Amino acid sequence: SGWENPPMTGACERHCFQSCIMDVRTFYNGTLQVEAKADSHKPVVQAENDKENQDANVPSLPSLVSLTKCNAFMVISVSNCPQCEELGAFLAARGVPNTVFTKWDKSSKDYPELKKQLSTHAGATFTFPQVFANGSYQGGFKEVMNKADRGVYDELFEREFGVEPTTLLRWVERRPMVIFSLPNCPQCDVLYNDMKKRGVPVQDVFEKLDKASPEYATLKAQMQKLIGKQQFAFPQTFVRGVYQGDYDQVIAKADGGDFEDFFSEQFGIGPPAKVNAEALPPMGAMAFDDDF
Secondary structure, three states: OOOOOOOOOHHHHHHHHHHHOOOOOOEEOOEEOOOOOOOOOOOHHHHHHHHHHHHHOOOOOOOHHHHHHOOOEEEEEEOOOHHHHHHHHHHHHOOOOHHHEEEEOOOOOOHHHHHHHHHHHHOOOOOOOEEEEOOEEEEOHHHHHHHHHOOOOHHHHHHHHOOOOOHHHHHHHHOOEEEEEOOOOHHHHHHHHHHHHOOOOHHHHEEEOOOOOOOHHHHHHHHHHHHOOOOOEEOEEEEOOEEEEOHHHHHHHHHOOOOHHHHHHHHOOOOOOOOOOOOOOOHHHOEEOOOO
């Protein structure tokens, strides 16, 4: 057949088995042979009835809908596909099993129909891989890589595959300085302007999270683990992978010269003139998490 499906369990397994398995029949000189086994002298009428019953029970071509519903995360790939291999390596590095891949065979007689079904999601022209999550179309290689890098699939990967979410940790480890902020956060704006005055490339340093995004809950949990606190207010700052604290702590360290060597080595910033931090917003304007 033109695909390879990962193992499935429960009701979904039964549904997909009925919908997706390909029939295996015997042909001789191009003619379908009805298996008579021990009873090789069945009447012709009985044999014809058996053939009709057999044909009536032949499963239809599996639909893309049934395949995606039976897999929480499914990557459709083909042979000789560099981007499929790159996505596979990316996911494997995060602990996602290769069973999420479903490989289609372009030489299969079923491929044109499957491609037609996929085109209703990906458009008339598309490349592989193509990805679905929880039955919803996610896009191609670039779209899925970007979503995975933002933590969009963290909760799903943890639930389905037991993969520990590490999106925030990766951001912290691969960037020399990162300040996590929120929209409509007065303290975040004050720190942004303060760092900008010091010559810090704030466009590369500040990472704005969105409480309205589906992935915020898992990113918040990751933040709590990284800083060792259940309650916190934004902004939160890391320098060379080390937690530096909240607004008050970072402003105090910056004013005290704690970051001068780092700023000089990383951003080429010389010893600055005294920078007066803006007045701290009143407590009512602080961007605490919704839990408190």
